[in-house]
Amino acid sequence: MSVKMSDVAKLANVAPATVSRVLSQPHLVSKETQEKVLKAIEELNYQPHIIARQFRKKETKTILVVVPDITHPFFSEVLKGIQHTAIKSGYRVILGDTENDIEREGEFVDLLFQKQADGMILLTARMDKDRIEQVSRQFPTVLACEYIDGLDISTVSIDNISGARKITEHLISLGHTKIAHITGPMNVILSRDRLKGYRQAMISHDLPVDSAFIQEGDFSLESGYHQMIRLLSLEQRPTSVFVFNDEMAIGAIKAAKDSGLKVPEDIAVVGFDNSKMSDIIEPHITTIEQPKYEIGKKAMELLLGLMSGKALEQKKFVLKDELIVRESCGSKSTVKNFIQLEGSAKKIN
Incomplete structure (x- = not known):
């Protein structure tokens, strides 16, 4: 049977209102009365009714x-x-x-x-x-x-446009010119910001932004897989892909491997967020660290x-934010070899 405030009051020989004051406004009660009430609370192992106390204080903590x-x-x-x-x-x-x-x-x-x-x-x-x-x-x-x-409204975030521009420019610095982007859902502002950063980097380096190279995902690993398959099915496929987040990037890497390609030797993949998985999957994913x-x-x-x-x-x-460079983006020599292979393939065809 649960102990009530009235039980404490009876044992301490005070009114229930006095018990309430000892719990909520002890400065209004004499030291002697406080001691009597607290002793009764300890003896009966009384637990104050939290909801009722919150109602009185008008806070829930x-x-x-x-x-x-x-x-x-x-x-x-x-x-x-x-x-x-x-x-x-x-x-x-x-x-x-x-x-x-x-x-x-x-x-x-x-x-x-x-x-x-x-x-x-x-x-x-x-x-x-x-x-x-x-x-x-x-x-x-x-x-x-x-x-x-x-x-x-009070807001805490990173500069997603800047982060996307930074990681796209890293791919450009490695020699990539055919860079695709798998976005997040376009009804989300972060997706639009990262697409904007990607576009800014491409345009600032006089590189074409091919609409076929932009595919919309839904944040999930599965959508990263499916959108990468679509990119790989293009007649002129990209040499690298910037993916909205690491989870979709993992899906994209799996799609490349399932298609018989090596990452980054045949196609480079980079992500965003620096999730724990990005440093576990092979190859480790180049990404943007969010704090x-x-x-x-x-x-x-x-x-x-x-x-x-x-x-x-x-x-x-x-x-x-911070650019974390790992194996999935390759190096300048990797890109050079790939471009040479791509040119050879064109001549053979």
């Missing part, structure tokens, strides 16, 4: 994190940064996995209106801009990884500031 796909390895590191920082400040984290469903994203946001969380970190931004703006005006809200142009843990940590620090009512001096944080 809980934050909501909305994730587009909890199975994606990228988000596990971001979530670690959020959770470690939250726990240090006495908060717990509840996760809302939208599975890339915009309607479900809105349903999780409704938890704020139901007073089930004190604030929210969005790791996805597929909802209507006006809806997010409305929520951010009423509740502490931080947007991490993704962003929305023109939205006045995943730091993104989560910074997002939670911003949210703590907003929940405390503190005015933030800076709202937009762009963290530094």
Whole structure:
């Protein structure tokens, strides 16, 4: 049988309201009365009703994190940064996995209106801009990884355009001119940004951007596989492929191998995010390192500031990314050999 506040009051010979004050506002109760109540609590092993206490304090000590796909390895590191920082400040984290469903994203946001969380970190931004703006005006809200142009909300991300341009230029520096790109879903701003960075690099080096060389994936390994097969079936196929993320890059490498090609000897493949798998698969994948843990940590620090009512001096944080060069992109000599082989093949045909 559970112990009630009235049981504590009876043992301590005080009113139930006094027990409540000792738990929530001890400074209003004499030291002698506090000791009596605390002794009774210890003897009875009384556990205060958390929900009731939260209602009185108008806080839950809980934050909501909305994730587009909890199975994606990228988000596990971001979530670690959020959770470690939250726990240090006495908060717990509840996760809302939208599975890339915009309607479900809105349903999780409704938890704020139901007073089930004190604030929210969005790791996805597929909802209507006006809806997010409305929520951010009423509740502490931080947007991490993704962003929305023109939205006045605290944001933590990297410069995806710059990162995509950097890795495409690395392929160009190795001698590649026929560079394809497997994008993410084009309704996601990160996909559009990385495509923009790819285009910028190609145009700045006077290289043609062939529409057939741009294939849209859906973030998954399977789509990386299928889109790579499409690229390899072209009459004039690319010599290298920049893939939106490492997971799709793994699929692309498998497609190349299944087609009898060697990576990077026959075709180079690069990814993005620097997931753990990128340094395990053979060949190890050249990629862009996102500071995943730091993104989560910074997002939670911003949210703590907003929940405390503190005015933030800076709202937009762009963290530094890094090009990680591994075996999958090959070297200048590899590209030179491939171009020579390609030219020989043309003469034979």
